[in-house]
Amino acid sequence: MTIKTIILASDHAGHLLKNIICDRVTTKGYEIIDLGTNNSDPVDYPDFGHLAAEEFIRRNASFGFIFCGTGIGISMAANKHNGIRAALCNDVNSTKLARSHNDANILALGERVIDVEIAKECVDVFINTPFDGGRHSNRVKKIDLINRERVN
Numbered sequence: 001m002t003i004k005t006i007i008l009a010s011d012h013a014g015h016l017l018k019n020i021i022c023d024r025v026t027t028k029g030y031e032i033i034d035l036g037t038n039n040s041d042p043v044d045y046p047d048f049g050h051l052a053a054e055e056f057i058r059r060n061a062s063f064g065f066i067f068c069g070t071g072i073g074i075s076m077a078a079n080k081h082n083g084i085r086a087a088l089c090n091d092v093n094s095t096k097l098a099r100s101h102n103d104a105n106i107l108a109l110g111e112r113v114i115d116v117e118i119a120k121e122c123v124d125v126f127i128n129t130p131f132d133g134g135r136h137s138n139r140v141k142k143i144d145l146i147n148r149e150r151v152n
């Protein structure tokens with residue numbers, strides 16, 4: 001049986017929302033890997049964005065959820081890694097489109113900017129929305145093609 005894994009990580013400014021989302025996804029039958037941080041002592045969001053991306057790839061995870069104050073910095077760090085498509089979303093519709101059009105594999109949320117109930121809804125939608133494929137497939141493949149031929 002293949003184990004389906006969810007990766008979670010945050011800096012100090014996102015750890016409370018991470019814990020709330022961790023509780024929520026724990027009920028969904030996935031293996032949960034919580035990479036911290038787990039308190040308000042200041043840490044650097046790139047460290048946790050890189051760690052989340054590396055563990056996501058190493059474990060061939062299904063989904064990742066990453067958090068900082070805004071979701072901006074930690075998603076920037078995660079997106080440096082080939083194969084990672086981290087989408088920073090503040091609403092349910094963007095979250096749905098990040099999955100269906102962009103095949104996002106990590107959702108970034110900002111504890112200081114998003115309402116907790118909307119964040120929970122975004123997480124459910126992220127997990128439950130499949131990638132549409134079709135015309136979107138080639139576009140998504142091109143995301144990792146840096147300094148290469150981009151026509152066609």
Ligand code: RB5
Pocket residue numbers: 011013014045068069070071072073074
């Ligand atoms: C930390 O104060 C804050 O800068 C960080 O959590 C994040 O919002 C950066 O993008």
